[in-house]
Amino acid sequence: MSRLGGAFWFTLVIAAVTTNFLVKQTVQNLDDQLAQVKRKTVEDQKKIHDLTADWTFLNQPELLADLNNRYVHLVPMSPRQVVANLDGIPMRPVAPPEDAAPLPVAEAAAAAPLSAPVPLDATAPTDLAAASPPTQVHTPAATLSLISTAHAATVPAAPRPARSPAAPVQPASLDAIFAQVAGSR
Amino acid sequence: MLSVQRLDDNPCRPRHFKPPPCAPVVADPAAAAALETTRTRLLLAASLFALIFLVVIGRLVDIVALGGDAADPRVAHNRLVAPPLPPRADIVDRNGTLLATNLDSPALYADSRELLQSGENPDEAALRISKALPDLSLGDIRGKLASGRSFAYLKRSLTPDQEFAVNSLGIPGIEFSPAARRIYPLGDLVAHTVGYCNIDNIGQAGIERGLNNTIRGETEPVALSIDARVQFVLKDELQHVIDQFDAKGAAGIIMNVNTGEIVAMASLPDFDPNHPPSTNPREETELDKDRIFNKITSGEYELGSVFKIFNTAMALDGGTSTMTSEYDARDDIEIGRFTISDYHGKHRWLSVPEIFAYSSNIGSARMAMAAGADRQKSFLAKLGLLTPVPNIQLSPEEIGKPHFPAVWRPVNVMTIAFGHGIAVTPLHMITATAAMINGGILRPPTMLKVPDGEDVPGVRVISPKTSEQMRKLFRLVVEDGTAKQAEAQGYVVGGKTGTAEKNLHGHYEEKKLVSSFMGAFPINHPQYAIFTLVDEPHGNKESHGYATAGWTVVPATSRIIERIAPLLGVAPQDENSPEIAKALQIESLIGKKLEYN
Numbered sequence: 001m002s003r004l005g006g007a008f009w010f011t012l013v014i015a016a017v018t019t020n021f022l023v024k025q026t027v028q029n030l031d032d033q034l035a036q037v038k039r040k041t042v043e044d045q046k047k048i049h050d051l052t053a054d055w056t057f058l059n060q061p062e063l064l065a066d067l068n069n070r071y072v073h074l075v076p077m078s079p080r081q082v083v084a085n086l087d088g089i090p091m092r093p094v095a096p097p098e099d100a101a102p103l104p105v106a107e108a109a110a111a112a113p114l115s116a117p118v119p120l121d122a123t124a125p126t127d128l129a130a131a132s133p134p135t136q137v138h139t140p141a142a143t144l145s146l147i148s149t150a151h152a153a154t155v156p157a158a159p160r161p162a163r164s165p166a167a168p169v170q171p172a173s174l175d176a177i178f179a180q181v182a183g184s185r
Numbered sequence: 186m187l188s189v190q191r192l193d194d195n196p197c198r199p200r201h202f203k204p205p206p207c208a209p210v211v212a213d214p215a216a217a218a219a220l221e222t223t224r225t226r227l228l229l230a231a232s233l234f235a236l237i238f239l240v241v242i243g244r245l246v247d248i249v250a251l252g253g254d255a256a257d258p259r260v261a262h263n264r265l266v267a268p269p270l271p272p273r274a275d276i277v278d279r280n281g282t283l284l285a286t287n288l289d290s291p292a293l294y295a296d297s298r299e300l301l302q303s304g305e306n307p308d309e310a311a312l313r314i315s316k317a318l319p320d321l322s323l324g325d326i327r328g329k330l331a332s333g334r335s336f337a338y339l340k341r342s343l344t345p346d347q348e349f350a351v352n353s354l355g356i357p358g359i360e361f362s363p364a365a366r367r368i369y370p371l372g373d374l375v376a377h378t379v380g381y382c383n384i385d386n387i388g389q390a391g392i393e394r395g396l397n398n399t400i401r402g403e404t405e406p407v408a409l410s411i412d413a414r415v416q417f418v419l420k421d422e423l424q425h426v427i428d429q430f431d432a433k434g435a436a437g438i439i440m441n442v443n444t445g446e447i448v449a450m451a452s453l454p455d456f457d458p459n460h461p462p463s464t465n466p467r468e469e470t471e472l473d474k475d476r477i478f479n480k481i482t483s484g485e486y487e488l489g490s491v492f493k494i495f496n497t498a499m500a501l502d503g504g505t506s507t508m509t510s511e512y513d514a515r516d517d518i519e520i521g522r523f524t525i526s527d528y529h530g531k532h533r534w535l536s537v538p539e540i541f542a543y544s545s546n547i548g549s550a551r552m553a554m555a556a557g558a559d560r561q562k563s564f565l566a567k568l569g570l571l572t573p574v575p576n577i578q579l580s581p582e583e584i585g586k587p588h589f590p591a592v593w594r595p596v597n598v599m600t601i602a603f604g605h606g607i608a609v610t611p612l613h614m615i616t617a618t619a620a621m622i623n624g625g626i627l628r629p630p631t632m633l634k635v636p637d638g639e640d641v642p643g644v645r646v647i648s649p650k651t652s653e654q655m656r657k658l659f660r661l662v663v664e665d666g667t668a669k670q671a672e673a674q675g676y677v678v679g680g681k682t683g684t685a686e687k688n689l690h691g692h693y694e695e696k697k698l699v700s701s702f703m704g705a706f707p708i709n710h711p712q713y714a715i716f717t718l719v720d721e722p723h724g725n726k727e728s729h730g731y732a733t734a735g736w737t738v739v740p741a742t743s744r745i746i747e748r749i750a751p752l753l754g755v756a757p758q759d760e761n762s763p764e765i766a767k768a769l770q771i772e773s774l775i776g777k778k779l780e781y782n
Binding site: 019023046049050052053054056057060061062065076077078079080082084085 | 249282283286288289368370371372374413414417421673674675676747748750751756757758
């Protein structure tokens with residue numbers, strides 16, 4: 001009886017010691033890992049901080065303006081280019097050719113001005129688009145026409161994406177486009 | 186007892202013989218009771234220990250198996266590796282662009298004792314160091330290395346490259362002490378607003394000085410009301426004016442009229458806060474003084490006609506004039522040794538809007554006389570134009586104190602009506618004007634960002650009706666007055682020009698002008714006010730020889746508005762739309778056309 005008891009307690013002690021050791025070891029490893037991660041975090045934070053300072057330094061408006069003047073020649077946005085609300089965005093102005101199939105909405109918007117010169121909307125004086133160099137764009141409509149004419153001039157013979165001859169209906173509004181898209185599904 | 190012993194020790198004892206119980210048979214009842222007590226105590230002690238172990242086991246099981254108390258905050262807190270606190274908080278603009286921060290920049294010092302002990306030759310070491318840091322003098326280094334002292338700064342604020350170069354020399358006794366250096370990544374862009382620090386990281390100017398204690402104690406960035414992009418536009422256009430008109434300097438400030446936030450503030454010429462000019466009186470030059478000087482907050486100017494804004498508002502709000510009142514501007518006013526005359530003389534009776542649009546000094550003087558000295562003085566005091574600007578985040582040394590006559594005589598009333606005989610800072614000017622056009626609420630100017638949508642409390646100084654009349658008058662000046670070139674595409678601009686002769690040693694210099702323009706947009710619902718001034722501009726061919734406000738700062742303001750309005754999120758309007766024109770129309774002028782001679 002007492003031997004059995006002794007064996008039981010001995011096993012229990014060994015088990016407790018082993019478990020204790022293992023748990024302690026795991027905790028220590030995790031602790032080391034944690035400290036390392038934290039050290040790395042602080043290091044990274046410092047690096048990010050230094051890089052932010054560097055980034056801000058390199059992005060000085062004066063420097064950017066100089067680089068712009070030398071390489072890309074962007075001009076400040078004109079107030080006429082700013083559309084204050086949704087009503088200010090003009091609808092697609094012209095119908096595509098009769099054989100045009102309804103394109104996916106985005107593609108349709110991009111492709112539409114290719115087919116015909118775009119009449120400028122009422123707020124945009126026509127001489128602006130004609131007189132200003134391509135960088136000095138003053139109206140959203142003018143932007144469209146400039147890009148589209150430039151595009152048309154450089155790739156006049158570019159093959160159009162194949163279109164099915166069916167469904168020549170020209171949507172009159174965004175609602176109609178949505179209805180069309182919904183109907184085609 | 187003897188018998189028991191004998192039995193046990195018996196060498197001839199049979200193998201399986203078990204001796205009888207050896208405990209003494211105690212016959213004595215007293216002894217038996219004592220034994221019983223001992224047993225009970227033993228049992229008690231044993232069960233106590235068992236209980237303790239049970240508690241420990243239970244707790245272990247709880248922690249290991251059941252995960253009890255895993256989220257004790259103290260456990261995690263004790264192990265946190267805290268990053269070192271920065272010596273000063275960062276300063277950022279309203280969009281979070283870094284304006285000031287700290288970079289590690291160790292100081293280099295020599296421990297001469299260690300160097301000499303190591304047997305290194307100080308002359309040779311000095312030579313090698315001076316090659317790595319060419320800006321140090323060789324003799325100076327040698328002296329420090331051979332001094333035998335254990336600490337002498339060789340150079341503070343090393344760049345990473347310099348640190349690497351010195352470190353790779355591997356000279357014993359040459360040590361780095363960790364230090365942080367304040368740097369301003371945008372250089373001179375926001376020099377006057379942010380200010381600068383000395384080598385010990387103590388603020389010397391601007392926000393760095395005004396909020397020195399806050400910045401030293403904080404870890405979170407301090408967000409300013411400044412917008413770095415708008416600041417750039419303002420500075421760019423002011424520099425353009427200086428170049429174009431060969432001016433001595435220029436200054437400008439842009440304020441949100443509904444919150445009092447200063448969105449941009451520039452004073453040219455300026456300086457690079459990373460390398461501020463010396464403020465040592467022995468080395469400081471006139472130019473250095475001019476560069477450090479913030480014209481907006483410290484410069485007191487007799488601003489001239491822009492002051493008619495307050496004169497007109499006072500007369501209209503006090504009821505001493507109405508929009509249809511007329512004043513005799515036929516002849517110059519002679520008072521004492523002064524003669525008050527008009528620049529665009531009409532030599533007839535003028536109504537209040539005409540006086541404002543033609544900028545008639547005579548008419549303004551008569552309006553002020555009708556209102557009286559007390560009313561004028563108390564109105565200007567109410568607008569804060571007679572006291573330094575309160576609560577601004579700058580040290581008192583940088584806040585200008587207005588100059589005005591101690592005794593308010595009639596001649597002073599007349600000259601103050603058109604902005605002479607009183608000197609205020611541009612900051613005063615824009616703060617008070619914001620109240621004139623924003624509906625009549627005076628709000629203190631601030632350089633700290635006001636959270637979006639937060640209402641800034643203010644004091645009502647004029648009625649909303651007077652404020653509306655002022656907006657119409659502002660528009661009149663741009664539409665049909667001295668500031669026609671302020672028209673901006675897409676934005677309805679209003680404003681008032683002022684061209685004042687500089688008062689040097691008691692007399693006015695005809696050729697030395699301070700031309701200024703107080704503008705606001707969109708004037709039908711004002712959001713931002715812009716005040717620009719140019720110091721001693723010279724007329725050129727394009728301006729037909731004029732150096733007045735209308736030719737210098739007015740066109741600049743138009744360009745500034747066109748460039749900054751999209752950045753500030755002000756929706757463009759059709760500035761020529763009939764509705765807007767009708768809303769800003771002055772009834773008494775319908776059908777009349779203003780003419781200039």
